[in-house]
Amino acid sequence: MTRAIMIQGAGSNVGKSMLVAGIARAATRMGLRVAPFKPQNMSNNAAVTVDGGEIGRAQALQALACGRDPVVDMNPVLLKPETDIGAQVILRGQRLATVQARAYGAMKAQLLPEVLDSFHRLAESCDLIIVEGAGSPAEVNLRAGDIANMGFASAAGVPVVLIGDIDRGGVIAQMVGTHVVLDPGDAGLIKGFAINKFRGDASLFTDGMALIAARTGWTPLGILPWFADAWRLPAEDVMDVASRPGGPIRIVVPRLNRIANFDDLDPLSTTPDVSVEIVPEGRPLPLDADLILLPGSKSTIADLAHFRAQGWDIDLAAHIRRGGHVLGICGGYQMLGQTIADPDGIEGPPGAVRGMGHLDVATVMGQHKRLALSHATYLPTGDPVSGYEIHLGRTTGPDADRHWLALDGRAEGAQSRDGRVMGCYLHGLFAADAFRAAYLARLGKPVGAGDYGATVQATLDALADHVAAHLDLDALLALAAPVLRQSKV
Template identity: 65%
Template structure:
């Protein structure tokens, strides 16, 4: 069955969004389509129907295809735990934690799993749309490559190269890529796309023609900036806004979320960001937590003890204490929940150096890191409101202590999470819970915020349709799909 690969001139050029839009456009043509990303690096993960984990972008692309996400869609997932090391997930399960230099030696051994997943999906669908990672111009990483040209050549998949004009230098991005990759890799490229254009695309006609003439590659169009992109789950930490204020109106209530150095699953916050009554502020390193925040969220982290030290280095522990004295609310999600407790012990050094770190002491619980990882989709009831709640758990560590006698929710018949006796400080392992519309409305009502009554899942579906419309208008979509072989 045919396949097409979208590679980029760099990270965050919009590959994931283009693949999602092309998947939806192909599905609307009556095709059975599946997304695929050989190797991803992200701490935003989703739990799949077959009990593993993949990158959040591939889960969104699966939705665009009308499919349940499965681990074959992203057979290798790297989850950074430090500046030099990452957890290696292969076909949904943790294989090891490797330093960057050690992973280079491991990559060739992973190509078999990548091709196995690819061919299994390919045999079940009419079309595969593949997403690369980073850039093929990173020729220092070409040996043993499984993410870009190494995969494209092994699977014989034609490539379309995407340049990001918003960051500038797009002509050099594309022409320079051709200049540095070898002739065999360049021969896999069938054309290019210019992405994220602001203003009148005709102003780039001369640049577009220059790229075609200089490279000999066919241009498939110039895509203007897609203004609704913020309504779709983001994967890259670069997508976290650096604005000191959120998107809500002047009367919106401020909710502040801390941007940890190893922040994970920050798409948990997307449904809140889209609420007009909420001003979601992503607090960046070096910034103070806004004094008018009604709720402070400690989100997930891929390195809980490391990010707890990072939190203290920013002075956020002092800000959180002041926020509580003012009567504010605090919610910890996953790693953030662990930080709220009395201590975090990692005797086996699973997330970093072995040892124990004092927590913030805001919940009377203790966490012990254990080798087994909990990966499950869950549903249950939020106890304070009685509203049904759905989400997923993806964590290591077991949390126990007196405050668990006041659970946040009941999941599959068991108590989950913890609440402080005065009721304003809560912790939970549940990711994705704010996608449950009734729960989100009840939770916000408890903060004195009126929800808009919107359906988050319906909004994502509608935005994917708008994205497909956007690409149909500005790209030669039939020409792109005809490239697949």
């Protein structure tokens, strides 16, 4: 019989996603068929699934840790923020609606049965489901209609392990305070706890663990030290995207307000000869960059306005005049063109804007979102590339005649006459080692190909070793409960 356990956090960014990946890999190595599940996620960093939808990037990484292909049932509800108070709602991998925060609150009751259906369908193909919560269950003002934390755990009958982040300080208050503010029924669902991101001598917190256990009645499961290699794994939260000093090739990335699908940066960050620099708002783009990479965006027109407000359009033009290279991916590709039109108001108010004009192409947004796992050939060298497409726009124009990818048998991408400004819709292309080496060689500083896939797998194994060494996995797995069909809705 399939069993399930839920990992929730006493706050946001306590390391739940990484911990689930580590537990999943460790349990998989025990011979269990494991699957990840997150009822509701909020992220603009999505992954395309084998069944033609999109889910949060963290669940795709967790699926990889389990040795499984990602499917939409692993993350049935995905919220993709478009404004400060509005988001696109993705249900089972497909766009359902764009709603304001208050309207979404009313929608959640309709989504819970869908979430439970996905959970039960996933249970049919595995021995263990590791569920990840979102944010914190201590936000009891959001408990009514909740589908992300205790609302789901209660409806599905899944016991909870609560994780605290000691690196931020105040972890005893986080844990005991959560117990105090929860409804007794919800508090009773929490069976164990662990402390994450400890630096130094963990024995110094032995009394702290005992105090939390005494105040809550929860089983202590361990203290996990800081996992230093976490940066080698794809990040889901934009706040985890950080500059990575490395080698002589300097790649600069402006941090867009609605940056999306920024996993394109991960293989570059782990390449020893490459330094990736994330430039926040208020700072100019450096003039000595070898490459300025414009990433994807959830709200391209709004992010283009933000780009100009920083003066980055002036910096980019100066970089190009000096002979620098530019690559735009998806939304960044669209920004480099002559115009971007959104006649139906898919990503914001209807209208059209002038692009930066560095590529002679034009983009029109449409109702249909292309979601596809794609295979391509890098035409200059013939190297194979695999990745994914996740976009609304269609881009055409003279510079698209100078395409540089053959994507599933069709032309893809555009480049300027001198080949220094390029763009495409294919995400994930830098994960292809031969392409990455060939593209970086265009910058005049050849590097070795490396093996990005092997790096990710080795890091997942190291994470599993880390979890197994510091977490009582046997006790945690013993807390998992059978998945029963008679869920409460």
